[in-house]
Amino acid sequence: MPETDYDALFRSALDRLHGERRYRVFADIERVAGRFPAARWRRPDGETRDITVWCSNDYLGMGQHPEVVAALTETAQRCGVGAGGTRNIAGNTSPLVDLEHELADLHGKEAALVFTSGYVSNQTGIATIAKLIPDCLILSDAFNHNSMIEGVRQSGCDKKVFRHNDLAHLEELLREARDRPKLIVFESVYSMDGDVAPIGAICDLADRYGAMTYLDEVHAVGLYGPRGAGIAERDGVMHRVDVIEGTLAKGFGVVGGYITGTAALCDAVRSHAPGFIFTTALPPAIAAAATASIRYLKRSAAEREAHQRQAARTKVVLAEAGLPVLETDTHIVPVMVGDAELCKAAADRLLERHGIYIQPINYPTVPRGTERLRITPSPFHGEAHIARLADALVEVWDALDLPRAGTVFVEAAE
Numbered sequence: 123m124p125e126t127d128y129d130a131l132f133r134s135a136l137d138r139l140h141g142e143r144r145y146r147v148f149a150d151i152e153r154v155a156g157r158f159p160a161a162r163w164r165r166p167d168g169e170t171r172d173i174t175v176w177c178s179n180d181y182l183g184m185g186q187h188p189e190v191v192a193a194l195t196e197t198a199q200r201c202g203v204g205a206g207g208t209r210n211i212a213g214n215t216s217p218l219v220d221l222e223h224e225l226a227d228l229h230g231k232e233a234a235l236v237f238t239s240g241y242v243s244n245q246t247g248i249a250t251i252a253k254l255i256p257d258c259l260i261l262s263d264a265f266n267h268n269s270m271i272e273g274v275r276q277s278g279c280d281k282k283v284f285r286h287n288d289l290a291h292l293e294e295l296l297r298e299a300r301d302r303p304k305l306i307v308f309e310s311v312y313s314m315d316g317d318v319a320p321i322g323a324i325c326d327l328a329d330r331y332g333a334m335t336y337l338d339e340v341h342a343v344g345l346y347g348p349r350g351a352g353i354a355e356r357d358g359v360m361h362r363v364d365v366i367e368g369t370l371a372k373g374f375g376v377v378g379g380y381i382t383g384t385a386a387l388c389d390a391v392r393s394h395a396p397g398f399i400f401t402t403a404l405p406p407a408i409a410a411a412a413t414a415s416i417r418y419l420k421r422s423a424a425e426r427e428a429h430q431r432q433a434a435r436t437k438v439v440l441a442e443a444g445l446p447v448l449e450t451d452t453h454i455v456p457v458m459v460g461d462a463e464l465c466k467a468a469a470d471r472l473l474e475r476h477g478i479y480i481q482p483i484n485y486p487t488v489p490r491g492t493e494r495l496r497i498t499p500s501p502f503h504g505e506a507h508i509a510r511l512a513d514a515l516v517e518v519w520d521a522l523d524l525p526r527a528g529t530v531f532v533e534a535a536e
């Protein structure tokens with residue numbers, strides 16, 4: 123028998139990542155409830171330091187909101203911790219039923235279906251919906267998230283990728299597809315460049331060419347619209363989108379994902395989607411916490427307003443400091459570096475010297491040549507935080523001689 127050194131295969135896979143400067147190290151961080159965005163960083167040598175987090179996707183700090191924490195602890199005391207099995211086996215827990223009603227109401231749809239994460243909701247949701255449409259052609263935005271790409275792939279359907287937010291290209295592909303059933307999958311806020319899809323115009327095309335629409339609002343739910351339902355709500359086009367998908371983990375600060383749509387669509391996905399059927403349901407306490415967060419943000423716009431205000435303020439202060447801030451229409455503040463190693467070095471120096479945590483964003487999350495620090499201000503990042511961030515970035519930019527405002531960043535050819 124030939125002897126295979128299995129572990130050597132894993133080591134060489136890691137060596138390849140190191141060689142391409144793509145190996146990732148996760149910082150050991152403990153968030154401090156009540157003091158967001160403060161956290162404690164445990165260094166590799168075991169020493170603990172106070173830091174400020176500037177890249178959380180808990181955009182509004184809802185993960186520490188007293189009403190959300192109270193809903194979680196009260197429900198855990200009452201119902202215990204686990205869900206007790208898949209929903210096929212254990213049935214529905216009441217808090218999960220309430221959560222689905224809350225979500226359907228949020229998006230103005232007949233029904234909602236909750237999954238264990240936004241990733242799973244896209245992956246199994248898109249795959250299942252497309253499979254249930256005979257001869258379906260999927261039209262997918264070029265910048266779609268990996269969870270959507272996996273959903274498209276697992277559907278086994280034909281797919282065409284349209285250039286990012288390019289209505290003319292999308293129309294060309296729709297026209298070519300003629301009478302075939304078509305599913306357009308796209309996002310509202312694209313989280314790396316912070317740009318926004320023309321949702322209404324995409325719905326116009328969908329109407330004209332008889333296509334169905336599936337919209338990922340993961341980086342918008344809780345954050346946009348009068349009740350926090352997202353960009354489609356803000357733009358007054360929510361009723362025109364067939365399926366709205368979201369996460370409970372970012373703006374809502376908890377964990378889990380969902381789709382909303384017609385009762386028949388949600389029931390069909392419930393009955394066919396492997397990623398729904400064969401996995402244990404979200405715990406009741408998590409469902410109750412998510413419901414509390416959604417309900418709170420439906421009635422309170424103060425967090426959304428403060429979020430936008432602090433994000434706008436951060437952009438102005440960083441741009442005035444001469445840093446290459448990518449212009450965005452949203453709460454996301456990318457500061458460009460354009461090199462994987464320098465991006466990592468900048469993040470390391472920010473943490474070590476300044477106690478500021480910003481994860482470097484490198485390939486494959488963004489194209490090579492467009493590496494960046496992705497900064498996400500929250501309502502809790504005040505004027506003093508922003509001033510300290512600007513000073514720290516300037517020190518790092520000077521020390522590493524990083525590109526200034528006005529530099530053009532181009533994607534490296536693959």
Ligand SMILES: *Cc1c(COP(=O)(O)O)cnc(C)c1O
Pocket residue numbers: 239240241242244267269309313338340341369370371378379
């Ligand atoms: C984070 C993300 C997801 C996955 O959501 P999770 O709840 O974190 O699994 C889906 N789509 C987009 C665009 C995302 O950025």
